[in-house]
Amino acid sequence: MFQRLDPRNYQIAWDDLAVACVALAVSITIALVIHRVAFMVIKRLTRHSDTQADDILVVTIYKPMRWLAVAMAIGIVANSNELVADPWEAVARFVVPGIIGWLALSVVRGFAGAMEQRMDEKHDPIAIRGRRTKIAIFSRTASVVIIVITIALVLIGIPGVREIGVTMMASAGIVAIAVGAAAQPALKSLIAGLQMALTEPIRIGDMVVVDGHTGRVEEIRMSFVLVRTWDERLIIVPTTRFLEETFENWSRSSEKLTGPIFLNLDPITDVTPIRAEFERWVAANPLHDGRTASILMTEAHPESIELRLAVSARTIGDLWTLRCELREHMLAWLRENQPEALIRHRLEVAAANERASGEA
Incomplete structure (x- = not known):
C-alpha cells in the first residue's frame, strides 16, 4: 500500500x-x-x-x-x-x-x-x-x-x-x-x-526676480526651481512659471549691471560740486568697473529736486556694495559741505515757544 x-x-x-x-x-x-x-x-x-x-x-x-x-x-x-x-x-x-x-x-x-x-x-x-x-x-x-x-x-x-x-x-x-x-x-x-x-531662460547661479523675490537659482528640477534669497530663504517656483510668465534675470548674459541711487535735495542745491565729488569718489573706488558714472536731475518740484546717481560694477554683489557705499558717502559729504541742500521737515517746538513768548 x-x-x-x-x-x-x-x-x-x-x-x-x-x-x-x-x-x-x-x-x-x-x-x-x-x-x-x-x-x-x-x-x-x-x-x-x-x-x-x-x-x-x-x-x-x-x-x-x-x-x-x-x-x-x-x-x-x-x-x-x-x-x-x-x-x-x-x-x-x-x-x-x-x-x-x-x-x-x-x-x-x-x-x-x-x-x-x-x-x-x-x-x-x-x-x-x-x-x-x-x-x-x-x-x-x-x-x-x-x-x-x-x-x-x-x-x-x-x-x-x-x-x-x-x-x-x-x-x-x-x-x-x-x-x-x-x-x-x-x-x-x-x-x-x-x-x-x-x-536657457535661467541657469544655475543666475540672479532672478520672480514673484517679488530676488535670489540666486540654486537648483533646477523637472517640476520646480529652487531660488535662494539673500536672507537664506528658499523659494520654490514651478518650472512652467519661467516659461509662461514674465520674470527678471539679472545675469542672463553677464554679471555686469548698472544701478542707481537717488538723492532728494532742496531746490537751492548747487549740483556742480556734487557732480565733481561724485565723479572723484567713483573713479577712486575699486568696485567701479569704469563703464557708467553719471549724475542727472531726473525730477524738479517746488519743494525738492531728485538726483539720480548711476554707477556700474563687474558683479551684482559688487554693485550692491558700491551703491550702499556711494549713498553713505554722498550724504556725509552733503552734511559737511552743503548742509542747506538737505531737506528738513522738523517741528522745532521749543524755538517756536520762545518766539511766541518774546512777541507777547
Missing part, C-alpha cells in the same frame, strides 16, 4: 545540492576576484590621468558592476545545473533588470559628475552656469527614463501583472485616455525641464 523510498535517492539529492552549492560558491568567488582585480587595474590607470572625471565614473559604477558580476556567475552555473536553473529563472526576471537599471543610473550620474568636474573655473562663468544647468536637467531626465523602464521590466516579469495587462488591452482606448490625463502634469513638467535646458 505504501511505497518504500530508497535511501539512495536522498543521497543522490544531497550530493546534487552540494555540487550546486560548491559550483555557486566557486563561480561567485571567481567573479568577485575578477571584478576586484579589474577595478584595481582601472583605478591605477585613472590615477595617471590629468583629470578626476574618470575617477568619479569608476567610483559610481563599482558597486553595480560587482553585483552584475555575481548575477553573471550565477547565470553561468544555472546553464549547467538544474537545481540552480529553476530558482534563478524565477528570481532573475526581477534581479537582472534591477541591476542593469542601477548600472545605467550610475553611469548617467557618473558622466554628469565627470562633466561637471571637467569644467574649468577659469573660463566664462556664464558659460559654466549654462553647462551645469544642461548637465543637471539632462541627467535627471535620463534618470527618470531609466527608473521608469526598470520598473516596467520588473513588472512585466510578474505573471499576474502580465495577465492584467493583457486583459486591459481590450479597453486600450479608455486606458490610454485615463493614463494620458493622469500623466499630463508629469509630461508637462518633463517637457518644461527639457525646454529649460535647451532655451
Whole structure:
C-alpha cells in the first residue's frame, strides 16, 4: 500500500545540492576576484590621468558592476545545473533588470559628475552656469527614463501583472485616455525641464526676480526651481512659471549691471560740486568697473529736486556694495559741505515757544 523510498535517492539529492552549492560558491568567488582585480587595474590607470572625471565614473559604477558580476556567475552555473536553473529563472526576471537599471543610473550620474568636474573655473562663468544647468536637467531626465523602464521590466516579469495587462488591452482606448490625463502634469513638467535646458531662460547661479523675490537659482528640477534669497530663504517656483510668465534675470548674459541711487535735495542745491565729488569718489573706488558714472536731475518740484546717481560694477554683489557705499558717502559729504541742500521737515517746538513768548 505504501511505497518504500530508497535511501539512495536522498543521497543522490544531497550530493546534487552540494555540487550546486560548491559550483555557486566557486563561480561567485571567481567573479568577485575578477571584478576586484579589474577595478584595481582601472583605478591605477585613472590615477595617471590629468583629470578626476574618470575617477568619479569608476567610483559610481563599482558597486553595480560587482553585483552584475555575481548575477553573471550565477547565470553561468544555472546553464549547467538544474537545481540552480529553476530558482534563478524565477528570481532573475526581477534581479537582472534591477541591476542593469542601477548600472545605467550610475553611469548617467557618473558622466554628469565627470562633466561637471571637467569644467574649468577659469573660463566664462556664464558659460559654466549654462553647462551645469544642461548637465543637471539632462541627467535627471535620463534618470527618470531609466527608473521608469526598470520598473516596467520588473513588472512585466510578474505573471499576474502580465495577465492584467493583457486583459486591459481590450479597453486600450479608455486606458490610454485615463493614463494620458493622469500623466499630463508629469509630461508637462518633463517637457518644461527639457525646454529649460535647451532655451536657457535661467541657469544655475543666475540672479532672478520672480514673484517679488530676488535670489540666486540654486537648483533646477523637472517640476520646480529652487531660488535662494539673500536672507537664506528658499523659494520654490514651478518650472512652467519661467516659461509662461514674465520674470527678471539679472545675469542672463553677464554679471555686469548698472544701478542707481537717488538723492532728494532742496531746490537751492548747487549740483556742480556734487557732480565733481561724485565723479572723484567713483573713479577712486575699486568696485567701479569704469563703464557708467553719471549724475542727472531726473525730477524738479517746488519743494525738492531728485538726483539720480548711476554707477556700474563687474558683479551684482559688487554693485550692491558700491551703491550702499556711494549713498553713505554722498550724504556725509552733503552734511559737511552743503548742509542747506538737505531737506528738513522738523517741528522745532521749543524755538517756536520762545518766539511766541518774546512777541507777547
